[in-house]
Amino acid sequence: MSLEAYAIYKNYGEVEALHNVDLVTERGEFFTLLGPSGCGKTTLLRIIAGLELPDSGTVMLTGNNVTTLPANERNVNTVFQSYALFPHLTLFENVAFGMRSRRMTGAVVTEKVMAALAMVHMEDKKDRLPSQLSGGQKQRVALARALVNEPEVLLLDEPMSALDAKLRHAVQAELRQLQQKLGKTFILVTHDQEEALTVSDRIAVMRQGRVVQCAPARELYERPVNRYVADFLGKANIIAGRRAEGGVETELGLLRLDSPPAWEQGELAIRPENIVFHPERPAVNGLRVRVTEAFYRGDRMEVWLEPGNLRMSAAPRRGIAKGDEIWIELLPGALVPLHE
Amino acid sequence: MRRFHWIVPFTAVGSLVFLYVPLLAVAVFSVNASRFGLTWQGFTLKWYQRLFANEQILEAAWNTLFLAGVSTVIATVLGTVLAIGLKRYPWSRRVYTLLDINLHLPVVTPEIVFAAALAVAFGLLRMVFSVFEPGMLNMIIGHVTFQVSFVALVVGARLASISTDIEEAARDLYADNAYIMRHVMLPLLKPGIVGGAMLAFTLSLDDFVISFFTAGPTSVTLPLYIYATVRRGVTPDIHALSTLALCVTVILVMISERVTRKTNKE
Amino acid sequence: MSSHHHLVWNGELTTRLRLIRRGMYLAAPGMLWILLFLALPSLLLIVVSMTTRGDYGQIEWVFSPDNFTRLLGFSSYGWSADYLWILFRSVWVAFWSTLICVLLAYPLCFHIANRAPEKRYFWLTLIIIPFWTNLVIRAYAWLLVLAPQLPFAKFAAVLGIIPEGSPLYPSAFAVYLGMVATFLPFVAMPLYANVEKLDWALVEAAKDLYAGRARIFWHAIWPQTVPGLSVGITLTFIPAMGMFVVPDLLGGAKYMLVGNLIQQQFGTSRDWPFGAAVSLALMVLTLVGLRVQRKHSGEGGVA
Numbered sequence: 004m005s006l007e008a009y010a011i012y013k014n015y016g017e018v019e020a021l022h023n024v025d026l027v028t029e030r031g032e033f034f035t036l037l038g039p040s041g042c043g044k045t046t047l048l049r050i051i052a053g054l055e056l057p058d059s060g061t062v063m064l065t066g067n068n069v070t071t072l073p074a075n076e077r078n079v080n081t082v083f084q085s086y087a088l089f090p091h092l093t094l095f096e097n098v099a100f101g102m103r104s105r106r107m108t109g110a111v112v113t114e115k116v117m118a119a120l121a122m123v124h125m126e127d128k129k130d131r132l133p134s135q136l137s138g139g140q141k142q143r144v145a146l147a148r149a150l151v152n153e154p155e156v157l158l159l160d161e162p163m164s165a166l167d168a169k170l171r172h173a174v175q176a177e178l179r180q181l182q183q184k185l186g187k188t189f190i191l192v193t194h195d196q197e198e199a200l201t202v203s204d205r206i207a208v209m210r211q212g213r214v215v216q217c218a219p220a221r222e223l224y225e226r227p228v229n230r231y232v233a234d235f236l237g238k239a240n241i242i243a244g245r246r247a248e249g250g251v252e253t254e255l256g257l258l259r260l261d262s263p264p265a266w267e268q269g270e271l272a273i274r275p276e277n278i279v280f281h282p283e284r285p286a287v288n289g290l291r292v293r294v295t296e297a298f299y300r301g302d303r304m305e306v307w308l309e310p311g312n313l314r315m316s317a318a319p320r321r322g323i324a325k326g327d328e329i330w331i332e333l334l335p336g337a338l339v340p341l342h343e
Numbered sequence: 344m345r346r347f348h349w350i351v352p353f354t355a356v357g358s359l360v361f362l363y364v365p366l367l368a369v370a371v372f373s374v375n376a377s378r379f380g381l382t383w384q385g386f387t388l389k390w391y392q393r394l395f396a397n398e399q400i401l402e403a404a405w406n407t408l409f410l411a412g413v414s415t416v417i418a419t420v421l422g423t424v425l426a427i428g429l430k431r432y433p434w435s436r437r438v439y440t441l442l443d444i445n446l447h448l449p450v451v452t453p454e455i456v457f458a459a460a461l462a463v464a465f466g467l468l469r470m471v472f473s474v475f476e477p478g479m480l481n482m483i484i485g486h487v488t489f490q491v492s493f494v495a496l497v498v499g500a501r502l503a504s505i506s507t508d509i510e511e512a513a514r515d516l517y518a519d520n521a522y523i524m525r526h527v528m529l530p531l532l533k534p535g536i537v538g539g540a541m542l543a544f545t546l547s548l549d550d551f552v553i554s555f556f557t558a559g560p561t562s563v564t565l566p567l568y569i570y571a572t573v574r575r576g577v578t579p580d581i582h583a584l585s586t587l588a589l590c591v592t593v594i595l596v597m598i599s600e601r602v603t604r605k606t607n608k609e
Numbered sequence: 610m611s612s613h614h615h616l617v618w619n620g621e622l623t624t625r626l627r628l629i630r631r632g633m634y635l636a637a638p639g640m641l642w643i644l645l646f647l648a649l650p651s652l653l654l655i656v657v658s659m660t661t662r663g664d665y666g667q668i669e670w671v672f673s674p675d676n677f678t679r680l681l682g683f684s685s686y687g688w689s690a691d692y693l694w695i696l697f698r699s700v701w702v703a704f705w706s707t708l709i710c711v712l713l714a715y716p717l718c719f720h721i722a723n724r725a726p727e728k729r730y731f732w733l734t735l736i737i738i739p740f741w742t743n744l745v746i747r748a749y750a751w752l753l754v755l756a757p758q759l760p761f762a763k764f765a766a767v768l769g770i771i772p773e774g775s776p777l778y779p780s781a782f783a784v785y786l787g788m789v790a791t792f793l794p795f796v797a798m799p800l801y802a803n804v805e806k807l808d809w810a811l812v813e814a815a816k817d818l819y820a821g822r823a824r825i826f827w828h829a830i831w832p833q834t835v836p837g838l839s840v841g842i843t844l845t846f847i848p849a850m851g852m853f854v855v856p857d858l859l860g861g862a863k864y865m866l867v868g869n870l871i872q873q874q875f876g877t878s879r880d881w882p883f884g885a886a887v888s889l890a891l892m893v894l895t896l897v898g899l900r901v902q903r904k905h906s907g908e909g910g911v912a
Binding site: 345347348350351352353354355356358359361362363364365366368369372381382421422424425427428429431432433434442445446448449451452453454455456457458459460461462463464466467484485487488491492495507510511512513514515520545548549551552555556565566569570573574577581582585588589592593595596597600604 | 618619620621625628629631632633634635636637638639640642643644646647648649650651653654657668713714716717719720721723730734735736737738739741742743744745746747749750751752753754756758759789790793794809822847848850851853854858867868871872875881884885888891892895899
């Protein structure tokens with residue numbers, strides 16, 4: 004266990020920022036807090052960093068209660084959204100700051116700083132000032148400045164929000180590789196679902212101060228617990244129905260699914276890519292539908308279907324066109340019953 | 344470049360001529376050989392030489408620098424910590440407003456009222472403590488009073504440009520209060536502190552009214568000396584003195600230009 | 610467990626009480642200094658203004674409104690407008706000086722903003738130097754320019770405005786010259802900050818609509834310069850009302866302003882109570898001035 008938080012509550016006046024949040028991360032795990040702005044994810048990160056106090060609850064670091072330990076005594080380091088590099092210090096001194104403030108001197112500091120700068124490929128710029136760097140370079144330095152202190156947990160607060168889309172993809176991959184190499188616990192805060200899926204071992208989706216679902220990235224995408232999670236990560240078709248013998252009775256007929264629902268009446272979700280085209284009537288969950296719109300998206304076709312107002316993602320080579328009547332199958336393994 | 348009606352450049356250059364004609368006149372007459380009258384009698388530097396033989400002027404120069412130096416040091420220290428204390432701590436709205444009004448008082452009070460208030464205050468203090476006789480102490484106190492406010496305003500503006508992220512980052516990197524103050528806040532505030540101190544120093548050098556109301560016979564400053572002499576009649580010595588003062592001003596302005604341009608670039 | 614008492618402030622784990630205490634330690638010395646040597650003495654002025662001058666110039670703690678009735682012109686000799694006239698004249702001079710400065714500052718700022726960027730610093734320095742030059746020197750320099758031996762006075766004498774061989778001072782004219790020269794940089798510097806950042810697209814748009822010069826200025830330029838102008842006007846009008854050096858050297862007894870009146874009471878007349886009363890009158894005028902300026906500028910005031 005590397006970082007644990009239990010029953011965290013935090014209010015700002017009338018606004019409930021965090022409500023009974025639990026969070027347990029494993030050592031060496033890349034953990035992501037995902038949600039829209041104002042969902043409380045940054046507040047939770049700041050509580051872990053010691054930059055906020057919870058109203059109640061407990062934060063534990065490697066088994067020790069650190070809830071009321073000052074930020075400067077926690078073995079946790081943060082990469083800030085603004086990077087917050089010290090503008091008056093060179094990159095070298097920025098990275099050395101955490102050691103200098105603990106009165107470390109001499110060759111060991113130089114050695115560690117240079118190693119950290121080399122890790123992010125910035126060693127040749129050690130004498131520059133932050134104002135001479137690009138956004139991506141600043142982000143690397145912020146990362147080196149935090150990691151050089153060998154924290155138990157590294158916290159990253161939307162570290163890629165200031166980068167352009169192309170650079171962001173490259174940095175996501177690098178970040179993931181770095182984390183795997185170091186074997187450290189990373190906790191990332193982001194509102195970007197694609198970023199979360201790319202880098203994380205596990206993701207906690209948050210809404211209005213609560214964790215809605217906490218699961219490995221793949222499970223989260225494939226088995227969202229409710230409509231909110233299903234919608235937040237990618238797109239989903241939602242189909243209302245009632246439990247019946249052998250499946251769920253819906254307006255599209257009886258649908259079979261691998262995991263039967265726990266409810267009597269509720270909703271099913273299915274991803275557009277799990278609705279598949281068939282030349283003939285499929286054996287299970289087959290539907291005869293009409294194509295109302297078909298959009299070419301380069302790598303795929305986005306197809307709108309009636310009845311049921313379904314969205315399907317199909318390979319362009321299928322040549323599906325507006326007005327076609329086609330057979331589709333809703334894959335039984337990908338039909339997920341939602342809670343709530 | 345835009346083309347304006349001819350009246351724009353004409354008025355602009357005219358205004359500058361208007362600003363500089365008196366100053367140039369002073370400079371020209373400071374090297375005029377004539378003792379009395381203002382007609383040109385040939386070039387001389389004797390008024391400048393006499394300047395450095397004049398005990399009173401040398402003493403006034405020393406008083407001016409001493410006053411400006413001491414008051415600037417006090418005001419810079421007080422003003423800087425005042426700005427930090429006011430801007431970086433969670434004061435309630437009402438208290439903050441009151442403190443802010445107090446801080447702005449020296450800026451909005453007309454100089455002459457300020458001076459009158461000081462004269463009354465020292466007059467009453469004198470009844471109890473004899474040290475408040477008109478003189479250097481009173482002048483330093485008076486100067487610090489307006490300088491503090493200007494230093495605090497300049498440093499406060501700089502402080503506002505330092506985001507709290509920076510402090511949090513320092514804290515996250517294991518720094519305690521003393522380390523943050525010494526290695527983060529003060530270096531980042533330095534341009535503001537230097538700018539504030541320079542402003543305070545110049546304000547003190549320039550001041551006439553406050554000094555006029557608080558000075559004693561042995562604490563005459565250069566502006567007071569010039570004023571007193573001019574009231575008796577204009578002399579070439581004063582032209583020479585004023586020309587020197589003008590040169591010092593030009594140099595100071597150029598230095599501060601450099602400094603601000605450098606900080607703007609940062 | 611954490612409670613209402615603890616909080617994290619800029620990363621520091623502390624309590625509100627400790628923070629306020631520390632903030633107080635930091636702010637107190639400077640605040641007390643201003644309080645002790647300006648705020649309280651200003652209140653003291655109110656008290657002193659209601660006392661009476663003793664026979665030897667000392668303060669007699671006999672309270673009466675006499676100083677204020679005297680300021681309004683009532684005395685044992687009957688009513689006279691002398692003091693009210695001085696107050697009015699101070700406002701009048703400040704008003705016209707400010708207006709003239711504003712009228713000169715606009716062309717000056719446009720001209721500078723129109724220079725190549727690397728040359729602007731030079732032109733700007735030309736305004737900054739007089740700004741920082743000692744006021745006494747600048748005022749007395751006019752004595753020199755207006756002296757009887759120089760062409761200006763000679764020319765005026767030829768026109769018959771002044772007698773042959775006399776200077777152009779002391780006079781209202783000389784006071785205005787001194788005032789405008791003193792305050793022109795005070796208006797020009799803040800105004801320039803706005804003029805430099807002017808959005809000329811608006812001016813072009815106005816030109817496209819065939820607006821006349823006056824309309825272009827009024828609708829496209831003036832609104833953009835209000836913040837700087839408002840600072841400049843405050844920096845000029847308020848100190849101009851209380852100006853002492855310029856009227857003293859260039860106006861003399863012929864053109865006395867309230868600043869001279871106050872100085873006189875604390876100087877030769879040794880009448881502190883009356884001096885305090887006049888100071889309060891000036892303070893009131895100042896506050897009214899700030900009020901008016903705030904109302905008309907909305908924002909951007911310095912106070």
